[in-house]
Amino acid sequence: MKDRLLNEIKDAVIRGDRAGAEKLTRQALDSGIAIRDILDKGLIAGMEIVGNKFKCNEVFIPEVLISAKAMQTGTAILEPHFVKSGIKPLGKVAIGTVKGDLHDIGKNIVSMMLKGACFDIQDFGIDVSPQKFVDAAKVGDINIIALSSLLTTSMGAMRDTIKSLKDAGLRDKVKVMVGGAPVTQGFADSIGADAYAKDAAMAVDVAKELLKDRQPIMPLFPRKPKYTIVKVARKRDIPEDLWTRCEECNELIYNKKLEENLKVCPKCNFHFTLDARERVKLVLDEDSFKEMDPDMESLDPLNFEGPKTYKEKLKKDQEITGMKEAVVTGEGAITGRAVILGVTDSRFIMGSMGSVVGEKLTRAIEFSTQRNYPLIIISGSGGGARMYEGMFSLMQMAKTSAALARHNKAGGLFISVLTNPTMAGIMASFASLGDLIIAEPKALIGFTGPRVIEQTIRHKLPPGFQKSEFLLNHGLIDMIVHRKNMKDTLSKILGYF
Numbered sequence: 001m002k003d004r005l006l007n008e009i010k011d012a013v014i015r016g017d018r019a020g021a022e023k024l025t026r027q028a029l030d031s032g033i034a035i036r037d038i039l040d041k042g043l044i045a046g047m048e049i050v051g052n053k054f055k056c057n058e059v060f061i062p063e064v065l066i067s068a069k070a071m072q073t074g075t076a077i078l079e080p081h082f083v084k085s086g087i088k089p090l091g092k093v094a095i096g097t098v099k100g101d102l103h104d105i106g107k108n109i110v111s112m113m114l115k116g117a118c119f120d121i122q123d124f125g126i127d128v129s130p131q132k133f134v135d136a137a138k139v140g141d142i143n144i145i146a147l148s149s150l151l152t153t154s155m156g157a158m159r160d161t162i163k164s165l166k167d168a169g170l171r172d173k174v175k176v177m178v179g180g181a182p183v184t185q186g187f188a189d190s191i192g193a194d195a196y197a198k199d200a201a202m203a204v205d206v207a208k209e210l211l212k213d214r215q216p217i218m219p220l221f222p223r224k225p226k227y228t229i230v231k232v233a234r235k236r237d238i239p240e241d242l243w244t245r246c247e248e249c250n251e252l253i254y255n256k257k258l259e260e261n262l263k264v265c266p267k268c269n270f271h272f273t274l275d276a277r278e279r280v281k282l283v284l285d286e287d288s289f290k291e292m293d294p295d296m297e298s299l300d301p302l303n304f305e306g307p308k309t310y311k312e313k314l315k316k317d318q319e320i321t322g323m324k325e326a327v328v329t330g331e332g333a334i335t336g337r338a339v340i341l342g343v344t345d346s347r348f349i350m351g352s353m354g355s356v357v358g359e360k361l362t363r364a365i366e367f368s369t370q371r372n373y374p375l376i377i378i379s380g381s382g383g384g385a386r387m388y389e390g391m392f393s394l395m396q397m398a399k400t401s402a403a404l405a406r407h408n409k410a411g412g413l414f415i416s417v418l419t420n421p422t423m424a425g426i427m428a429s430f431a432s433l434g435d436l437i438i439a440e441p442k443a444l445i446g447f448t449g450p451r452v453i454e455q456t457i458r459h460k461l462p463p464g465f466q467k468s469e470f471l472l473n474h475g476l477i478d479m480i481v482h483r484k485n486m487k488d489t490l491s492k493i494l495g496y497f
């Protein structure tokens with residue numbers, strides 16, 4: 001009877017049957033089965049099977065999510081009885097999506113899985129600043145800080161968070177685990193994280209492993225871990241204003257040398273991000289740039305409030321970048337030939353396209369149509385549509401595309417230059433509509449991150465997927481041009497028209 005009931009609980013979790021899990025857990029509780037058995041042989045056993053299926057690509061995120069909810073429903077019924085059964089939480093985890101990132105699906109799944117596995121969870125939500133994690137760690141009872149990021153552009157915030165913990169003298173007090181689509185073991189190592197979790201199922205194992213030294217107070221899960229954590233020796237401190245580490249090849253580059261080399265890694269040719277002003281300077285003739293609409297600023301149509309309001313976010317990025325918005329547009333010249341230029345800047349809310357970015361680009365496109373000047377747009381945008389503006393942001397994709405269609409019909413030339421990274425709604429609208437599409441070497445270009453695609457199509461992606469070189473071979477872009485040759489190349493192309 002007991003074993004049958006526990007098996008039924010397990011199956012309910014595997015099926016993702018929330019009502020069933022709830023009913024059966026109550027039944028088990030009423031019939032006097034030990035709380036620990038209900039948890040261990042019922043709820044958690046079921047979730048573990050789902051986790052293994054997930055690792056073997058037999059089930060995918062939606063199924064895991066549904067099962068985790070069923071497990072959580074059961075666990076919630078048992079929770080009031082934990083204390084008298086001598087069950088203590090495995091540890092306390094502060095979890096959040098790092099600053100600059102608003103995507104929380106992955107984080108939510110991990111949070112739920114950890115909760116179901118008896119971790120005490122403090123969920124900070126999205127766009128969480130390093131300071132918030134520092135404050136949480138200071139309070140004293142946090143064991144693990146779990147950082148999630150979906151965007152390549154917000155991965156740097158993981159590094160910042162770890163650095164802030166270190167600066168606050170808290171680094172030895174808490175363990176830090178990281179995860180999310182663009183994150184890799186190599187990246188986790190390079191920023192000094194304690195562990196990397198490839199997916200939500202693994203996150204539970206990783207968290208348990210991180211706290212195994214606390215084992216005496218949690219004899220609940222005696223199983224042997226099924227993986228090992230690669231321990232990383234702390235990297236020697238490097239004065240950050242003098243040297244930069246290449247994110248591609250890990251080479252330490254003297255900053256002065258990096259500047260001289262137009263922010264290109266001398267060893268592996270990785271092109272670091274340039275801001276909009278540097279881009280303008282790089283391609284246009286000296287002092288030829290006349291900016292259009294320099295004072296256009298975003299409104300806050302939705303009165304968006306998250307951990308930070310949209311207004312606060314805008315103000316902060318305006319201070320950091322010295323720009324009013326994420327795009328600069330204007331008229332200029334390339335070797336004496338008049339052009340219209342637009343450049344997005346990934347430092348400003350990830351270079352995402354809100355109403356102002358869409359409007360400024362559309363005006364630039366229309367002006368170029370009117371004058372019959374060639375149009376060049378250089379994109380560097382990890383964000384796509386700007387979520388803070390909801391629908392207003394999404395319609396900018398249609399607006400810029402429609403303006404480009406008219407530009408094309410009028411016989412105008414549009415050269416789209418893609419830099420690292422050009423993703424999502426930017427790539428899905430104007431950036432992919434060039435008569436000629438040029439990319440910088442090794443730039444990440446695509447719509448969705450590779451891991452999400454892998455999970456959706458259920459296939460392993462080929463090496464170098466979504467990098468310029470791969471996309472050139474597959475015909476999505478026309479040429480790859482080194483930064484130092486960009487102006488010359490543009491000038492030559494303009495000469496043909």
Ligand SMILES: [Zn+2]
Nearest residue numbers: 246249265268
């Ligand atoms: Zn390099």
